Amino acid sequence: MLLSAFLSKRFRAYSGHKDEKNGFVSFIAKASTIGILLGVAVLIVALSVINGFEQQLVHRLLSVVPQVEYVAPxxxxxxxxxxxxxxxxxxxxxxxxxxxxxxxxxxxxxxxxxxxxxxxxxxxxxxxxxxxxxxxxxxxxxxxxxxxxxxxxxxxxxxxxxxxxxxxxxxxxxxxxxxxxxxxxxxxxxxxxxxxxxxxxxxxxxxxxxxxxxxxxxxxxxxxxxxxxxxxxxxxxxxxxxxxxxxxxxVYISSWFRTQGSLYQDIQMVRTIVYIVVFLIIAVASFNIVSSLVMEVREKQGNIAILKTMGAKDSTILATFVLQGLMQAFVGVALGTLIGVVLALNISELFTWISQLFGENPLEGVYFIEFLPSKLVLEDIGITVIVTFVLAILATIYPAWQATRVDPAKVLGN
Known part of the structure; x- marks a missing residue:
């Protein structure tokens, strides 16, 4: 594993060289990292806002409107x-x-x-x-x-x-x-x-x-x-x-589900839609890793062939390219999580500032609150990070497996 990590680091350093082929591969790799970064950040912010609306629904609206009523008709x-x-x-x-x-x-x-x-x-x-x-x-x-x-x-x-x-x-x-x-x-x-x-x-x-x-x-x-x-x-x-x-x-039996239930259902529906849409965005960004690694495997066939002639095992080659893809995902996840958390913690103040700047509040008179709430939940961050890494691992398996199939005799013979 240490050898695989060392080789992965060397391959990444070599991909940064400014020749035409390496530059294009590097661009694809950076694009996938930026895609993952944006997807993770957007998902964390969106879920925090949805959690904020749900929290305000419980502690603000439902603390005032009737939770249960028995009305004589x-x-x-x-x-x-x-x-x-x-x-x-x-x-x-x-x-x-x-x-x-x-x-x-x-x-x-x-x-x-x-x-x-x-x-x-x-x-x-x-x-x-x-x-x-x-x-x-x-x-x-x-x-x-x-x-x-x-x-x-x-x-x-x-x-x-x-x-x-x-x-x-x-x-x-x-x-x-x-x-x-x-x-x-x-x-x-x-x-x-x-x-x-x-x-x-x-x-x-x-x-x-x-x-x-x-x-x-x-x-x-x-x-x-x-x-x-x-x-x-x-x-x-x-x-x-x-x-x-x-x-x-x-008496007629009534609960807040009759009067405010549609609002709660809307919040849950939006949560589901956000999960699906943003995870699809992350999936597309993650599978861009496939493109960058496939091209990199083709570029480095000579290096892989030499490593095999020196006794490198297929598992070492496989782990090398898996780690290279995961490093792209790790950078995107780390930066995306950092940006998402910072935005989620300050989105309410940012929304207020923008509303004052344009002189119009889009939430005024529409919802039961006139500000953009946010509640950061560690569980949401954990799910986002885990799912992103799972998708990244799946994206690296095929290119890494193709690297193990390189035939040193054919490559070095040409």
């Missing part, structure tokens, strides 16, 4: 406090809280905006939602009976500010449920603004549970739904079905 759920205590004692449930959800309108002066009004219990809402982390002003946990918290985009569209009086128009339905009555107008003080990014900022309106009950004519024990947080968000649907069997009321 017709009559309200009674004795919500007892049911909340029962739900909190169930396996895999980390928190439970009541809510009243109704679509309505927010009005400030002459401006109107459609909103989703959610009446929440301040003392329990923090058990199932991290909305306080994204609220500027008074938090939900500090709610007063006459307070309202709106999303940033709602406040912007209404041209309002904290401290203004906002009127909510809440639809009323007749007792028989056959007709709509004039909406009830509830005037509340804007005490906080939710700034999370994405659709929540343009739809959410939080009020006190008691105020929502008064507006809809419910008593203090009635709500329209119960909300849970669970210890494993990716098993939320299974947990929702199992825990839902303990509820006596007729």
């Amino acid at each position: 017709s009559r309200p759920i009674a004795n919500w406090s007892q049911k909340v205590e029962s739900l909190q004692s169930q396996p895999h449930v980390t928190g439970a809280a009541p809510f009243i959800a109704v679509n309505g309108m927010a009005q400030y002066k002459s401006q109107l905006k459609a909103v989703e009004i959610r009446g929440v219990e301040p003392s329990l809402e923090s058990n199932v939602s991290a909305v306080n982390q994204f609220t500027d002003g008074k938090l939900v946990s500090q709610f007063g009976l006459d307070d309202v918290i709106l999303g940033k985009q709602i406040v912007k569209q209404l041209n309002a500010k904290v401290g203004d009086n906002i009127t909510l128009l809440i639809p009323q339905i007749s007792q028989k449920g056959q007709s709509l009555l004039a909406p009830k107008r509830v005037t509340l003080n804007l005490v906080g603004v939710i700034e999370m990014g994405g659709p929540i900022d343009s739809t959410a309106a939080f009020i006190h549970l008691s105020k929502a009950q008064q507006a809809l004519g419910y008593d203090a024990s009635q709500v329209t739904g119960l909300r849970l947080s669970v210890d494993d968000v990716f098993s939320a649907h299974q947990i929702a079905l199992k825990v839902g069997q303990t509820i006596d009321d007729y």
Whole structure:
């Protein structure tokens, strides 16, 4: 093996000479190395961004949107406090809280905006939602009976500010449920603004549970739904079905997979596509090694013949060219990994700088975040490096085997 490493090093040094043939072989070898470098770097950066989106989905979006909900379709759920205590004692449930959800309108002066009004219990809402982390002003946990918290985009569209009086128009339905009555107008003080990014900022309106009950004519024990947080968000649907069997009321069972599941599926689909496409790019770059080694074997037939006449074994010749191909791959993988890691660790700042430079953020108003997240996972780097080396080894086998088939008598005879 030491002899093979020495010969491989000598062959590489000889290939660097500036004659026409050697220069072309050297160019092909460098092209394959650069291809591997770019493929590895792109794959590491792309997977880091995908991991970042998935992390933000879990710790940002799913910490605010309902993970599990039980919604009464017709009559309200009674004795919500007892049911909340029962739900909190169930396996895999980390928190439970009541809510009243109704679509309505927010009005400030002459401006109107459609909103989703959610009446929440301040003392329990923090058990199932991290909305306080994204609220500027008074938090939900500090709610007063006459307070309202709106999303940033709602406040912007209404041209309002904290401290203004906002009127909510809440639809009323007749007792028989056959007709709509004039909406009830509830005037509340804007005490906080939710700034999370994405659709929540343009739809959410939080009020006190008691105020929502008064507006809809419910008593203090009635709500329209119960909300849970669970210890494993990716098993939320299974947990929702199992825990839902303990509820006596007729309810619709809903998990975040229904409202945000398409986003998660998109992230996983993009991950799969990135793996396939970039590994194909790496495969093409790796098999460029075949071209460079085949030409090099042909150029060095005389050297190989002399080595064989001196007693070099076929295994030594084979290992020589395998090591030469692997060295090309190693340089590409090492530099690609270094560049990929550096970019992955700084991609968020780089994206922000570019957005400020051009004055436009392509993520604004499209996704639930307005920055480019990144999370570097060592497992992704390991898989990338291992697969690249496997492809490089496969690419070197055929040219190295051809080198062992060189006939010293024919080569030296010519």
